[in-house]
Amino acid sequence: MKLKTIYASLKKDLSFIETELEQTVDAHHPVLRDASNHLLKAGGKRIRPVFVLLSGKFGNYNLPLMKNVAVALELIHMASLVHDDVIDDAEMRRGAKTIKAKWDNRVAMYTGDYIFARAIELVTELNDPTANRILSHAILEMSVGEIEQIRDQFNWDQNVRDYFRRIKRKTALLISTSCELGAVAAGASKQEQLHLKQFGYYVGMSYQITDDILDYTGTVKQLGKPAGGDLLQGNITLPVLYAMNQKNEKKKIMDVFSEELHASQEQVDQVLSIVKLSGGIEHSRQISDRYLQKAFYELEQLPASSARTSLKQIAEYIGKRKH
Amino acid sequence: MLQSRLSHSYLLRFIDFPVIDEEKLYVFYGMLEQAKLEHKRKQDTLLSIMLVQIALDTHDLISLEEIDNEGDRKNRQLTVLAGDYFSSMYYHLLSKWEDNELIRTLSEAIQEINEAKMSFYQTEYSTIEPVFDNLKEIESILVRKVAEHYGLTNWKSFGSHYFYMNRLLTERKQGIIQSGTFMLQKIASTLLSVKGAKLSTNQASKAKIVLDSYIAYAKKEMDQLLQQHSELHQLFQERFEYNWGMKGIQEKKMAEEG
Numbered sequence: 001m002k003l004k005t006i007y008a009s010l011k012k013d014l015s016f017i018e019t020e021l022e023q024t025v026d027a028h029h030p031v032l033r034d035a036s037n038h039l040l041k042a043g044g045k046r047i048r049p050v051f052v053l054l055s056g057k058f059g060n061y062n063l064p065l066m067k068n069v070a071v072a073l074e075l076i077h078m079a080s081l082v083h084d085d086v087i088d089d090a091e092m093r094r095g096a097k098t099i100k101a102k103w104d105n106r107v108a109m110y111t112g113d114y115i116f117a118r119a120i121e122l123v124t125e126l127n128d129p130t131a132n133r134i135l136s137h138a139i140l141e142m143s144v145g146e147i148e149q150i151r152d153q154f155n156w157d158q159n160v161r162d163y164f165r166r167i168k169r170k171t172a173l174l175i176s177t178s179c180e181l182g183a184v185a186a187g188a189s190k191q192e193q194l195h196l197k198q199f200g201y202y203v204g205m206s207y208q209i210t211d212d213i214l215d216y217t218g219t220v221k222q223l224g225k226p227a228g229g230d231l232l233q234g235n236i237t238l239p240v241l242y243a244m245n246q247k248n249e250k251k252k253i254m255d256v257f258s259e260e261l262h263a264s265q266e267q268v269d270q271v272l273s274i275v276k277l278s279g280g281i282e283h284s285r286q287i288s289d290r291y292l293q294k295a296f297y298e299l300e301q302l303p304a305s306s307a308r309t310s311l312k313q314i315a316e317y318i319g320k321r322k323h
Numbered sequence: 324m325l326q327s328r329l330s331h332s333y334l335l336r337f338i339d340f341p342v343i344d345e346e347k348l349y350v351f352y353g354m355l356e357q358a359k360l361e362h363k364r365k366q367d368t369l370l371s372i373m374l375v376q377i378a379l380d381t382h383d384l385i386s387l388e389e390i391d392n393e394g395d396r397k398n399r400q401l402t403v404l405a406g407d408y409f410s411s412m413y414y415h416l417l418s419k420w421e422d423n424e425l426i427r428t429l430s431e432a433i434q435e436i437n438e439a440k441m442s443f444y445q446t447e448y449s450t451i452e453p454v455f456d457n458l459k460e461i462e463s464i465l466v467r468k469v470a471e472h473y474g475l476t477n478w479k480s481f482g483s484h485y486f487y488m489n490r491l492l493t494e495r496k497q498g499i500i501q502s503g504t505f506m507l508q509k510i511a512s513t514l515l516s517v518k519g520a521k522l523s524t525n526q527a528s529k530a531k532i533v534l535d536s537y538i539a540y541a542k543k544e545m546d547q548l549l550q551q552h553s554e555l556h557q558l559f560q561e562r563f564e565y566n567w568g569m570k571g572i573q574e575k576k577m578a579e580e581g
Contacts (some may be wrong), residue, residue: 011511029441083407086385087400106444109403110437117433120414120426129421136418140411148403150397151333166578307514 006313010230042094048073052182057307059186075119082112139178145169154233172204202295209288212237228268243278292319345488360475374413390553416466432468
């Protein structure tokens, strides 16, 4: 099933959120406004607002209130992408030039900081200490996760536990927070808040593992860039970690990279083959699927509803997506 | 306490320890002394405000140039992340105190500051006056918002001016060490139509003369403000004279000239 079909039940509300997103980043300074809009117009799955809204359906769904959380979560995601592009020195994102490429690093930093602050201000509209506590914890952990990702680049001694902790902070936490805050804003019961939070965490883990698999298996058309981009940057993900745990494979991989810190595309292609032959892709798919099953279990603890069905469909889509 | 919060072992392997602006710390401390907050809360509030300032200052350090070595690349990456980390800490700290209102005030301040910074960075001014007005705006926003938040009207104009003065002198001091700070470049590009990052000795000297004239004018205004507010006069006159007095400037100029 396509994401668009799953989103159909939320079409009207999502269109409202889209308008709100545009209005929220309507800065006074034209460059700040254009840069913020530039990323917004490039699109995206809007998965975080969707999780906020669907989780809100388990309580008293009030769109004017929910929108503050939905828009804030997407803005936080956007702000982190703007800064990530400076970190990665990236030229393209979602088929469009990055802010740092279209303008420069300084414009990207100011835009990211502006969007981030705007998001926090929106959450204060709820006037709910719990919402601030949950979100601030997630943001702090995310930033620690990003620092650790840089620290762990080209660190061949890291283990699977390091990887899971990193992707939890990098991706799963914000998705988990989207679900939890949606439930909190709508006043869902504590038990429902907890199940939705856990659901988001498991989906987030599955999402990131799938993303990391796609970096090995995706085509240029699907990814918008050649496969192996993570390896090129020294990001060691589950498929390669699995391969390195197999007899002789670690040595082969280390031989390819030898002493060089930066790999060539040819070296990366060699490692891609080793990883594929080791069964690393298949293993990672199984782990991703295991997280999905855990996510489904959390959903089953919630009352049956069309929102629950939609959450399940999105989780399935995430696990099977090709881009 | 602030230093321990800013210490992240991995970050500090690659980036310099963040500069804590003591003048700002002193002003915010003085303000919060009058804000009737319980001791621990006052400490955390001061810490949060300083974290906002340090996060913003850290992101100003991001370079624009192409990078061709691993050390500089790591430094840039971690400077971005350090700013984000300090920023997330202020939010986390105030959330613990359930201080929704101050979180809102500070997030509004950050937005306004980034608007003003973008204006300073992107606008090609035809005269020099708006360059300094823009700089004053950047320096004023945080202290003004905090003063408004706690109803400390006396501190609004004083704090704004004190921070502006502080910034002008910091620029002047940096300009002595390395010709061509961002501010000097902006003055040069406005007055002398200079493009590019490097200034010649002659261009830097001309820019410094303009900067000095604004410092002299700001000093006069500062003296007037201190005369108007006797309670602030007591707190700041000595510090002001010691750190930034015109005598100090003269000495710096002499040292620079040789």
